[in-house]
Amino acid sequence: xxxxxxxxxxxxxxxxxGGLFGKAALVRAVDxxxxxxxxxxxxxxVGESGCGKSTLARVLMRLLDPTEGEVVFDGTAVTHASxxxxxxxxxxxxxxxxxxxxxxxxxxxxxxxxGEPLEIHAPQLSAKDRHAKVADLLAQVGLRRxxxxxYPHEFSGGQRQxxxxxxxxxxxxxxxxxxxxxxxxxxSVQAQVINLLSDLGRDLGLTLILIAHxxxxxxxxxxxxxxxxxxxxxxxxxxxxLFEAPRHPYTRALLDAIPDPDDRNRAGRPQIDGEMxxxxxxxxxxxxxxxxAHATDRCRKVVPVxxxxxxxxxxxxxxxxxxxxxxxxxxxLNRSAATKARLDLYRKATEGAKITQIAQPKPDREEMR
Amino acid sequence: MPDQSxxxxxxxxxxxxxxxxxxxxEDVSLSVAAxxxxxxVGESGCGKSVTAMALMGLLPPGAAxxxxxxxTFDGQAFDLTKDRxxxxxxxxxxxxxxxxxxxxxxxxxxxxxxxxxxxQRHSGxxxxxxxxxSLEMLRCVGLPSPERLLxxYPHQFSGGQRQxxxxxxxxxxxxxxLIADEPTTALDVTIQAQILNLIRDLQRDTxxxxxxxxxxxxxxxxxxxxxxxxxxxxIVESGPMTEIFENPQHPYTIGLMAxxxxxxxxxxRLTTINGTVPSIRQMPSxxxxxxxxxxxxxxxxxxxxxxxxxxxxxxxxxxxxxEQMLKVAG
Ligand SMILES: Nc1ncnc2c1ncn2[C@@H]1O[C@H](COP(=O)(O)OP(=O)(O)O)[C@@H](O)[C@H]1O
Ligand SMILES: Nc1ncnc2c1ncn2[C@@H]1O[C@H](COP(=O)(O)OP(=O)(O)O)[C@@H](O)[C@H]1O
Ligand code: SF4
Ligand SMILES: [Mg+2]
Ligand SMILES: [Mg+2]
Numbered sequence: 234x235x236x237x238x239x240x241x242x243x244x245x246x247x248x249x250x251g252g253l254f255g256k257a258a259l260v261r262a263v264d265x266x267x268x269x270x271x272x273x274x275x276x277x278x279v280g281e282s283g284c285g286k287s288t289l290a291r292v293l294m295r296l297l298d299p300t301e302g303e304v305v306f307d308g309t310a311v312t313h314a315s316x317x318x319x320x321x322x323x324x325x326x327x328x329x330x331x332x333x334x335x336x337x338x339x340x341x342x343x344x345x346x347x348g349e350p351l352e353i354h355a356p357q358l359s360a361k362d363r364h365a366k367v368a369d370l371l372a373q374v375g376l377r378r379x380x381x382x383x384y385p386h387e388f389s390g391g392q393r394q395x396x397x398x399x400x401x402x403x404x405x406x407x408x409x410x411x412x413x414x415x416x417x418x419x420x421s422v423q424a425q426v427i428n429l430l431s432d433l434g435r436d437l438g439l440t441l442i443l444i445a446h447x448x449x450x451x452x453x454x455x456x457x458x459x460x461x462x463x464x465x466x467x468x469x470x471x472x473x474x475l476f477e478a479p480r481h482p483y484t485r486a487l488l489d490a491i492p493d494p495d496d497r498n499r500a501g502r503p504q505i506d507g508e509m510x511x512x513x514x515x516x517x518x519x520x521x522x523x524x525x526a527h528a529t530d531r532c533r534k535v536v537p538v539x540x541x542x543x544x545x546x547x548x549x550x551x552x553x554x555x556x557x558x559x560x561x562x563x564x565x566l567n568r569s570a571a572t573k574a575r576l577d578l579y580r581k582a583t584e585g586a587k588i589t590q591i592a593q594p595k596p597d598r599e600e601m602r
Numbered sequence: 603m604p605d606q607s608x609x610x611x612x613x614x615x616x617x618x619x620x621x622x623x624x625x626x627x628e629d630v631s632l633s634v635a636a637x638x639x640x641x642x643v644g645e646s647g648c649g650k651s652v653t654a655m656a657l658m659g660l661l662p663p664g665a666a667x668x669x670x671x672x673x674t675f676d677g678q679a680f681d682l683t684k685d686r687x688x689x690x691x692x693x694x695x696x697x698x699x700x701x702x703x704x705x706x707x708x709x710x711x712x713x714x715x716x717x718x719x720x721x722q723r724h725s726g727x728x729x730x731x732x733x734x735x736s737l738e739m740l741r742c743v744g745l746p747s748p749e750r751l752l753x754x755y756p757h758q759f760s761g762g763q764r765q766x767x768x769x770x771x772x773x774x775x776x777x778x779x780l781i782a783d784e785p786t787t788a789l790d791v792t793i794q795a796q797i798l799n800l801i802r803d804l805q806r807d808t809x810x811x812x813x814x815x816x817x818x819x820x821x822x823x824x825x826x827x828x829x830x831x832x833x834x835x836x837i838v839e840s841g842p843m844t845e846i847f848e849n850p851q852h853p854y855t856i857g858l859m860a861x862x863x864x865x866x867x868x869x870x871r872l873t874t875i876n877g878t879v880p881s882i883r884q885m886p887s888x889x890x891x892x893x894x895x896x897x898x899x900x901x902x903x904x905x906x907x908x909x910x911x912x913x914x915x916x917x918x919x920x921x922x923x924x925e926q927m928l929k930v931a932g
Contacts, residue, residue, distance in 0.1 A: 281790035389878040419645040421875035424861035449863040490795035492820030564866035569848035579856045582896035587931040594920040
């Protein structure tokens with residue numbers, strides 16, 4: 234288990250205001266994050282909007298300089314890289330954006346868009362080889378060779394995200410960071426892109442860092458998960474451990490809040506009140522104490538130290554050991570036999586099984602007018 | 603099933619936008635009773651908002667031709683092809699909230715004035731009474747220190763609070779029907795849960811009927827009494843919520859259920875629905891889902907009628923009920 238990317242106590246603070254309007258403030262977007270990403274794993278970062286996920290991703294990629302702390306990619310300090318070293322880093326670490334449309338230049342053909350990173354990172358390729366490589370990349374993400382001549386607006390959201398992925402793959406990276414890569418997509422298309430990313434991760438031995446606000450999506454595609462709240466990681470563990478036995482009150486609250494099609498009694502789950510405070514004025518002590526049902530005086534004053542158990546599961550909460558034993562309503566898997574049978578029939582059909590008709594449609598079903 | 607006459611029913615709404623070859627919404631029928639939440643669910647572009655706008659008489663004038671559709675509200679029938687939905691229904695007996703509250707809140711007026719203005723317009727009460735009503739409503743939607751909030755501007759609220767303000771404004775005139783178009787789509791899950799609980803509670807207290815538009819089957823499972831599943835401008839399946847989840851019949855409903863990532867069960871590869879929604883110019887004839895359907899056959903190029911497959915449960919698919927019609931070969 235070698236770490237490919239490490240973040241050591243990374244902070245990113247933004248100074249805002251201070252002009253004619255309002256007083257100056259310091260936004261603690263990322264406020265002391267340490268991570269160690271293992272080569273080949275899919276690592277997820279989840280949390281509500283504004284908790285600092287995108288800022289963290291940008292610092293990891295060196296699209297932003299951290300205020301404090303350092304980032305190390307495969308032994309190289311990202312934080313101070315320049316020149317040749319930085320170019321190598323850029324080739325090895327690629328980014329996929331949430332909104333595939335705004336991240337693609339509308340005036341460039343898809344072939345150009347995917348060829349561009351090749352020109353930068355593999356200038357030795359002849360034009361012919363480059364075209365062949367573009368065609369390979371298109372095939373890899375489930376698009377066709379002919380698509381190279383078209384423009385982004387001719388594609389649907391899911392296809393554009395595939396273009397974004399092909400572009401990220403072009404330089405032959407070892408690590409890809411996806412910032413909410415499926416959040417803007419419809420469910421049916423979201424599932425296609427999730428499967429594609431999982432396949433690519435496995436086939437190419439890629440390390441993936443996926444940022445999302447949807448825990449259910451994360452559960453299906455990651456090996457480990459970090460939960461962020463107000464600039465800090467509050468819990469981190471394997472996907473199974475985190476979903477089956479969440480330790481931090483915030484993780485539990487997040488899970489309880491998700492409406493799941495199998496859970497027809499979410500209203501019976503506990504609800505947390507209030508909203509995430511502003512990172513310009515984070516509460517003292519545990520940042521979650523303003524919304525936490527378990528908060529004590531200690532929580533209001535003392536910042537909890539990350540507590541890591543021998544299985545590598547980390548929790549930053551004073552009281553997690555007491556809370557973790559509290560009974561929690563498990564997620565039901567309440568599917569009727571009929572639903573199971575049909576989901577199964579559907580799955581087989583989409584996987585190419587031959588379906589035969591055993592009865593004729595009733596004639597009165599046809600054409601209503 | 604008790605024969606309760608619906609609060610609102612819509613029968614066979616069809617409309618076509620100018621310059622488009624086929625109807626964006628076709629033969630859409632739905633109904634909602636007092637005290638009931640109907641969820642209209644489907645992916646983006648399937649016609650959910652357009653249907654709601656047509657009900658409220660809010661389609662941009664001249665943009666669409668309405669070919670058919672009768673709306674009956676509280677015993678009063680309107681032929682949508684010629685009658686204009688009376689504007690005093692809107693914001694009065696029928697209220698609407700949207701995904702983005704800023705589309706209905708005016709940024710330059712204080713929140714209290716906006717709620718009071720709507721109350722006065724519909725009830726004709728005094729300014730003082732309207733202000734009191736605004737205060738009561740802000741308290742009722744769970745906003746802290748409502749006295750102070752009355753005098754604030756919309757931009758001073760967070761997204762979740764703005765949605766609460768919208769709900770306060772929508773409910774200030776005691777509507778009989780609430781139409782909520784993706785009211786929680788832009789919100790974080792913990793805030794979404796708060797807003798859904800709030801809508802459910804208020805709905806229970808007031809006994810109003812609610813049409814909730816969403817793209818999220820989780821939200822449906824959470825709040826719906828009845829469900830209408832839309833695809834490509836058609837309602838492909840509708841019925842009581844438990845029926846839809848425990849006895850889903852339309853391949854689209856089943857595909858949608860299969861593609862939602864779950865919090866429980868095996869962490870397996872997700873099943874998907876092939877392809878994407880065709881654009882209105884490429885909409886296939888017959889069953890509009892057939893270009894993506896795992897079960898499509900030749901028959902599907904003729905349009906399937908709505909067939910009853912259970913009490914109040916109807917499906918528009920040639921192969922319903924599925925297991926009586928199809929099986930895996932071998
Ligand atoms: N360039 C910036 N200047 C000032 N504040 C910023 C800047 N970028 C992000 N922020 C603030 O930092 C916090 C975290 O933002 P972000 O990393 O985008 O969160 P997330 O991706 O989790 O939604 C937010 O409060 C945001 O407003
Ligand atoms: N003003 C308009 N002019 C032309 N087409 C429109 C207009 N409004 C909506 N449409 C089309 O009608 C269809 C249904 O849209 P809509 O009801 O907004 O979908 P959704 O289910 O996402 O709410 C879409 O194909 C959309 O492009
Ligand atoms: S430290 Fe205290 S306030 Fe923070 S999550 Fe734990 S119990 Fe809640
Ligand atoms: Mg972000
Ligand atoms: Mg809509």
